[in-house]
Amino acid sequence: MNSAAHSSNPSHSVGSFERIERVAHRLVGAAFSPHRHDTYTVALTLAGVQAFNYRGAMRHSLPGQVLILHPDEVHDGHCNDEAGFTYQAAYVPPTHVQAVLGGTELPFVVNGVSTNPALIAAAFHMVIDCAGAEDPGAYEDALYDLAHAMNSAAGRAATVRVANRTAVMRAREFLEAAVVSGARLDELEQVTGCNRWQLSRDFRALLGTSPYRYLQHRRVDFAKRLLRDGATLAEAAHGAGFADQSHFGRTFRKAVGLTPKQWLRSDLFRTIIL
Known part of the structure; x- marks a missing residue:
């Protein structure tokens, strides 16, 4: 839910990704008129109750829940009471989600609000942890978690495949040698010859963490x-x-x-x- 009154902070470019918009806003005694975005709206209500019309029904987003609106879906937004509400959001292009999921149909989160713990954690990573982050790898890591959490919340089973151990071990060795200089997924893709998102999945499967978090632990x-x-x-x-x-x-x-x-x-x- 966007307005001229919010604070906006486009993230840094990530590999071939364009910038994404982030907002932090406090709304009291005002309302957003019906509008739509061509991105996913991933929002966390931090205080108060956020009320909005979405897909023919009134919805409410409370602290501790995650609000995820599908691209091109009309919605509005208003205060549930006189106390107003505070939220932070990230607007994630569907092309970014597609890059992670490999061309599958975009995941749809029913009702626009979820209490799914994995999805809430992924949204917090994307909206809060990555806000103002200088490291492009942080966004790639958050994007992977968010795309798969949305896919799972939409009731879609993950594709089962044998992990490429050779590529994972090669990526691990590269990360061990790049502790100070750092490394992004596109660099690991070049080093291993493996698609960056497949490599991310295989790395998690074999080593129990993502390439980005592995590097942060070594640091x-x-x-x-x-x-x-x-x-x-x-x-x-x-x-x-x-x-x-x-x-x-x-x-x-x-x-x-x-x-x-x-x-x-x-x-x-x-x-x-x-």
Whole structure:
């Protein structure tokens, strides 16, 4: 749901992908007239209740749910009460989803609002985690999760195929050597000769995580070694290839469960280095 009053932040280009639009908006005492987008609207209501007409019925999106509107579907949007609502959204082109799913019919999320845990997690990754991210790999990773979560929520079974172990191991070796410089899926595609989205699926199947998250964990491991050797937080962030100290802190906490400062002060750290 878009308006002239929102804050908008197009993401950086990702490989062959064009930019996508992101918005953060607070609506009180106003309404969006009926309109449509040529993209998927992936939105999270952060506070209040978002009410909207969609496919012939009144819908409501609450905090903890995910709102996903199919391209070209007419909808409006208004406050459910005088308190208004706050939301963040990303507008994902169907061509991006098609790239991941390999030409299958676009997934359709019934009713436009879902409580599916996997879909909510994927939407949070796309809308919140990737907002303002400088790393193109973060969007590729979020896109893969979102496309497959939408496909599953739409009741479509994933295609079963034998994973290409040779390609996965080659990609892993490349990532191990590119901890600081980083690597995108299009680079892994060139190195392995395997389609980037097939490689993403096979990597998850054989190693239990995505190529992007594997690289982030290796960066965290490297940063830990730098910190043990006496590096400052800023030096560890830069030395391990993070865009900035803020990005380093967020990634470290997701991987370890502690901030870098907390980890440095922890008994676990002292036990490791003794």
